[in-house]
Amino acid sequence: MENFEFYSPxxxxxxxxTENTIGQQLKPxxxxxxxxxxxxxxxKTGLYDxxxxxxxxxxxxxxxxxxxxxxPRLKLAQEGIDLCRRxxxxxxxxxxxxxxxDSAKCIAMGVCYDGDVWDMYQQGKAIEKALPVAVILxxxxxxxEASGDTVITNEDxxxxxxxxxxxxxxxxxxxxxxxxxxxxxxxxANGVTDMMSHVFERYFTNTKSVELTDGLCExxxxxxxxxxxxxxxxxxxxxxxxxxxxxxxxAHNGLVGCGRAQDxxxxxxEHELSAIYDVAHGAGLAVLTxxxxxxxxxxxxxxxxxxxxxxxxxxxxxREPEAIITEGIEKLRAFFTAIGQPATLTELGIGEDRLEEMxxxxxxxxxxxxxxxxxxxxxYWQDVLAIYKLAL
Amino acid sequence: MENFEFYSPxxxxxxxxTENTIGQQLKPxxxxxxxxxxxxxxxKTGLYDxxxxxxxxxxxxxxxxxxxxxxPRLKLAQEGIDLCRRxxxxxxxxxxxxxxxDSAKCIAMGVCYDGDVWDMYQQGKAIEKALPVAVILxxxxxxxEASGDTVITNEDxxxxxxxxxxxxxxxxxxxxxxxxxxxxxxxxANGVTDMMSHVFERYFTNTKSVELTDGLCExxxxxxxxxxxxxxxxxxxxxxxxxxxxxxxxAHNGLVGCGRAQDxxxxxxEHELSAIYDVAHGAGLAVLTxxxxxxxxxxxxxxxxxxxxxxxxxxxxxREPEAIITEGIEKLRAFFTAIGQPATLTELGIGEDRLEEMxxxxxxxxxxxxxxxxxxxxxYWQDVLAIYKLAL
Numbered sequence: 001m002e003n004f005e006f007y008s009p010x011x012x013x014x015x016x017x018t019e020n021t022i023g024q025q026l027k028p029x030x031x032x033x034x035x036x037x038x039x040x041x042x043x044k045t046g047l048y049d050x051x052x053x054x055x056x057x058x059x060x061x062x063x064x065x066x067x068x069x070x071x072p073r074l075k076l077a078q079e080g081i082d083l084c085r086r087x088x089x090x091x092x093x094x095x096x097x098x099x100x101x102d103s104a105k106c107i108a109m110g111v112c113y114d115g116d117v118w119d120m121y122q123q124g125k126a127i128e129k130a131l132p133v134a135v136i137l138x139x140x141x142x143x144x145e146a147s148g149d150t151v152i153t154n155e156d157x158x159x160x161x162x163x164x165x166x167x168x169x170x171x172x173x174x175x176x177x178x179x180x181x182x183x184x185x186x187x188x189a190n191g192v193t194d195m196m197s198h199v200f201e202r203y204f205t206n207t208k209s210v211e212l213t214d215g216l217c218e219x220x221x222x223x224x225x226x227x228x229x230x231x232x233x234x235x236x237x238x239x240x241x242x243x244x245x246x247x248x249x250x251a252h253n254g255l256v257g258c259g260r261a262q263d264x265x266x267x268x269x270e271h272e273l274s275a276i277y278d279v280a281h282g283a284g285l286a287v288l289t290x291x292x293x294x295x296x297x298x299x300x301x302x303x304x305x306x307x308x309x310x311x312x313x314x315x316x317x318x319r320e321p322e323a324i325i326t327e328g329i330e331k332l333r334a335f336f337t338a339i340g341q342p343a344t345l346t347e348l349g350i351g352e353d354r355l356e357e358m359x360x361x362x363x364x365x366x367x368x369x370x371x372x373x374x375x376x377x378x379x380y381w382q383d384v385l386a387i388y389k390l391a392l
Numbered sequence: 393m394e395n396f397e398f399y400s401p402x403x404x405x406x407x408x409x410t411e412n413t414i415g416q417q418l419k420p421x422x423x424x425x426x427x428x429x430x431x432x433x434x435x436k437t438g439l440y441d442x443x444x445x446x447x448x449x450x451x452x453x454x455x456x457x458x459x460x461x462x463x464p465r466l467k468l469a470q471e472g473i474d475l476c477r478r479x480x481x482x483x484x485x486x487x488x489x490x491x492x493x494d495s496a497k498c499i500a501m502g503v504c505y506d507g508d509v510w511d512m513y514q515q516g517k518a519i520e521k522a523l524p525v526a527v528i529l530x531x532x533x534x535x536x537e538a539s540g541d542t543v544i545t546n547e548d549x550x551x552x553x554x555x556x557x558x559x560x561x562x563x564x565x566x567x568x569x570x571x572x573x574x575x576x577x578x579x580x581a582n583g584v585t586d587m588m589s590h591v592f593e594r595y596f597t598n599t600k601s602v603e604l605t606d607g608l609c610e611x612x613x614x615x616x617x618x619x620x621x622x623x624x625x626x627x628x629x630x631x632x633x634x635x636x637x638x639x640x641x642x643a644h645n646g647l648v649g650c651g652r653a654q655d656x657x658x659x660x661x662e663h664e665l666s667a668i669y670d671v672a673h674g675a676g677l678a679v680l681t682x683x684x685x686x687x688x689x690x691x692x693x694x695x696x697x698x699x700x701x702x703x704x705x706x707x708x709x710x711r712e713p714e715a716i717i718t719e720g721i722e723k724l725r726a727f728f729t730a731i732g733q734p735a736t737l738t739e740l741g742i743g744e745d746r747l748e749e750m751x752x753x754x755x756x757x758x759x760x761x762x763x764x765x766x767x768x769x770x771x772y773w774q775d776v777l778a779i780y781k782l783a784l
Contacts, residue, residue, distance in 0.1 A: 001634040003407025008400060014651065015395025209631035211618065212639050215611030223604045239601035242393040242651065247604050255647070259406065259634065 001209050001259035008253040010146045011172040014246065016238075018176045019136050020050055022093070023058025025172060026134060030091035033134075034084055035064040036104045038096045042138065045182055051095055051136065063087045068096060071153045071160060071274050071281070072103040074118055081110035081117065084131070091171075092133045098142020098194075101135055105150035105168045108133050121152055121161035130165070135173040140180060140245040141191030141282065143198050143252020145173035153275060159361075160275035162267075173249070177241035185232055189339040190282025192228040195248040196221060197285045201264045202257030203307070204376045206300055216256045218310045223247050225311075228339055265374030266292050269384055272358035279348050286341035287348060290333045291391035296377040297325050303376070304328065345391045352392065359384035393601050393651035400645040402527075402538045403564040406638065408630075410568045411528050412442055414485070415450025417564060418526055422483035425526075426476055427456040428496045429487045434530065437574055443487055443528065455479045460488060463545045463552060463666050463673070464495040466510055472499035473509065476523070483524045483563075490534020490586070493527055497542035497560045500525050513544055513553035522557070527565040532572060532637040533583030533674065535590050535644020537565035545667060551753075552667035554659075565641070569633035577624055581731040582674025584620040587640040588613060589677045593656045594649030595699070596768045598692055608648045610702045615639050617703075620731055657766030658684050661776055664750035671740050678733035679740060682725045683783035688769040689717050695768070696720065737783045744784065751776035 013025065026033060035051065042048040055062050065080050083089070084107060094104035110117035112129040119125050135145045144150070148168040153160045183191075203217040224247050230240035250256065269292070270284040297304040305321050308314040308328025316324045333343060342348050360366040363373055365381040372378040379387070405417065418425060427443070434440040447454055457472050476484070476499060486496035502509035504521040511517050527537045536542070540560040545552045575583075595609040616639050622632035642648065661684070662676040689696040697713050700706040700720025708716045725735060734740055752758040755765055757773040764770040771779070 001407070001631065001638075003410065004404075005406070006404040012396075012398040012650075014398070015393075018395065209634065211635050212612065212615045212642070215615055216608065216642075219607030219611050220604065223607055226603065239393060242601065243603050246393075246650070250604070250608075250647075255642075258404075258638070 002207060002261065004259045006254055006258050007166055008146060008169065008255065010170045010253070012146070012249060013172060013174045016176055016178060018174050019047065019179065020054050022051055022134070022136060022174060023054035023056070023060050025174070026055070026060050026091060026093065027058045029132060029134075029171060030060060032061040032063070032087060032089050033091045033093045034080065034087075034089045034107065035062045036068065036080065036092055036094050036096075036100055036107070037064070037066045038068045038100050040066060041182070042095055045179070047095065047136070047138065047179060051093075062093070063089065068100045068103045070099050071278060072099040072106070072151075074106070074152050074154045077103050077106040077110060077117065077152060080107035084111045090131060092131055093136070094133060095136045095138065097137070097139025097191075098144040101133070101142065101144035101170070102150040102152060104133050104135075105130070105144070106152050107131075109165070109168060118152075118154060121154070121163045124163065127165050127167055130167045132171040133168070135170050136179075137173060137175045137245070138179050139183060139187060139191055140175075140248040141187075141194045143195060143248055145170060145175070146249045146253035151271070158275050160271040162271070175245050175249070177238060177245045180231070180241050180245065181236050183235070185340060186280070188228070188232055189286075189341050190280045191248065192224060192244065192339060193282035193286045193336065193341060195251040196224055197266055197289060198251040199256060200289060201267055202260060202262050204263050204300075204303060205260045206303075206376055207260045210260050213256055213258055213260055214306070220247050220251050220256060221311045224251075225335060232339060261375050263375040265377075265379050268362050268373040269387065272362045273348070273350065276354060276358060277348065277350055279350070283342055283348060286336040287343065287345055287391050288387065290329050290336070291387050293329045293332070294390060295383070295387050296374075297329075299377040301325060345388065352389075355388040356385055359388060394599060394653065396651045398646055398650050399558055400538060400561065400647065402562045402645070404538070404641060405564060405566045408568055408570060410566050411439065411571065412446050414443055414526070414528060414566060415446035415448070415452050417566070418447070418452050418483060418485065419450045421524060421526075421563060422452060424453040424455070424479060424481050425483045425485045426472065426479075426481045426499065427454045427485050427487065428460065428472065428492055428499070429456070429458045430460045430489070430492050432458060433574070434487055437571070439487065439528070439530070439571060443485075454485070455481065460492045460495045462491050463670060464491040464498070464543075466498070466544050466546045469495050469498040469502060469509065469544060473502035476503045481523070483526060485526045485528070487528045487530065489529070489531025489583075490536040493525070493534065493536035493562070494542040494544060496525050496527075497522070497536070498544050499523075501557070501560060510544075510546060513546070513555045516555065519557050519559055522559045524563040525560070527562050528571075529565060529567045529637070530571050531575060531579060531583055532567075532640040533586045535587060535640055537562060537567070538641045538645035543663070550667050552663040554663070567637050567641070569630060569637045572623070572633050572637065573628050575627075577732060578672070580620070580624055581678075581733050582672045583640065584616060584636065584731060585674035585678045585728065585733060587643045588616055589658055589681060590643040591648060592681060593659055594652060594654050596655050596692075596695060597652045598695075598768055599652045602652050605648055605650055605652055606698070612639050612643055612648060613703045616643075617727060624731060653767050655767040657769075657771050660754050660765040661779065664754045665740070665742065668746060668750060669740065669742055671742070675734055675740060678728040679735065679737055679783050680779065682721050682728070683779050685721045685724070686782060687775070687779050688766075689721075691769040693717060737780065744781075747780040748777055751780060
């Protein structure tokens, strides 16, 4: 096990009716909040009205900024930063999924920074301060409700970059799984895929003697895979939604990756797809992950045997590891297909023409200083290109 | 799944050499700390000198109070409270195991409270404030390094009571598994038993649809049971100690109990043994837990089948659940014996004479208002007495 720090201070407030307590919860921390949300679905479902009522009742003032898109845009966040400064906002309340939360974190640090907030994403600058962020989660997926990470798309440059700091971990996250009932099936599938990938990126490692976190990863993955078909079959299965929602948080609050070298190759490769083609992050991951596994497993076959047996339930002869591994990858592919995900880049409308450009961007090769991505196997731009091609 | 809040803000700083950073870690939070420790083993091992050097180097002043005993005493904590007030201490640094940390928490809240700190334990009063507590862990066991709980023995009244508040969760906990190399084998066994019990108390529940936390509990238990014999065989097995140490924290930081009705019957029954006979908490738990299982399993046989199969690895016919359950309990008993724990109260030198007194105290029956203990099965004083007798 490697040395590590684990710090996950976000208070998770979980269960039926919890969103109606948001005003009381925020009162000790904020006089005026920015209510930040997406395309307006929270108005259709009545959530917006309940949140506003709760804030009013508690005497917490607010200004609002809606319009966050999937793959959240830098420009809107910059608008939010100006608004917060003008209005003396002291806390950002994100009501939505990962995109809204990531946008909120971008605003939260931008308000406290003198330059352009893109500096952080571009240069990885450390931040000294950020406004607190609170969350009401409407899409279980990104795990952003517990993490200190944010991913933003710079639409002018067609770049999608991530940034992380412990100072960006939300103060609190409210999760009522009933709010997930109205999600369209493709968003459910994308969310499930994303949270599985958050575990995969930590699970697949060359670090040895990480038995506890191996087991935690495996149980989170099995729980997600058992419950995803249940919520897709019955959108109002509260118990199954509880498992999915809670698993999505545990998948990304840092715990299951403690003491392990991590990978993040698939996430990095997928960000290029989303930046150029604006495909859903989950759909991109569903296509790339099995291709990545096929490309890299020979670098650590023992790890992939363990995955096949303990996560995918493959029951074969350990004397034929390749057969076990291949069956594990096939079963994962079949799972993604069963929840409605595409299996190829072609299905996503992506052809060969820009693969090389994306591979060079993913590894920063095109910026003159190549940084290989991935952990279990270091991926240079030629490797990334080969994986994209396997996924066609 | 039941509604829940999960809040575990303690920063875990884990791995080799981490104790030498304590001065730097504390500097932003404290001008003067109380260095609180036990019987002086930290002086023999050189840990005391390293901690003092780190504090001096960072310019963090300190006063000290040693002498914490296992089953920590109220009187010493009261002495610590006076000392902290006199010296304007602003943070308590506990260097030790659960007893030292629990004593530190008692001091931390006592300093900020006008009356007698025993009020909290006796009456369960809510606290408004406490000094921050930091920890350097020397015994993986109690999980107190992540929890908001403290247990104190009032030696005048022969009462051992617990108290919990989110305000008592440590600010940070430093864990270098190398510090565990010098622990005597019986302390290792007691620590392992205690952390297993922290999971059991959460695992055994009648709450349904708690698949994720079921799985988390099971993987923590399997990890502990796999690695305990390894550290008992080779006291310097760093990898195995990492698993045990980290598992002890996860067992008690609240995560594995989220959304579940919990039990705590065995802990409550054991506190009576420790209060009267001053037996080690872990030894008491090792004796009582299998007896408790034997007494209660008929109230939820499905839960105990799951335990036998998924935790103890019993591979029998599901058409004979009683056989599976009995084998599971026997395997647990055998595990405790293998790590050197006693199997009966008799081995602990405890006879029949005070069992009824303890049963009436455990349930507060003797104070005129009986409060049954336990969750999976409510235990009245006659039930507790029956379990004590089964354990003779």
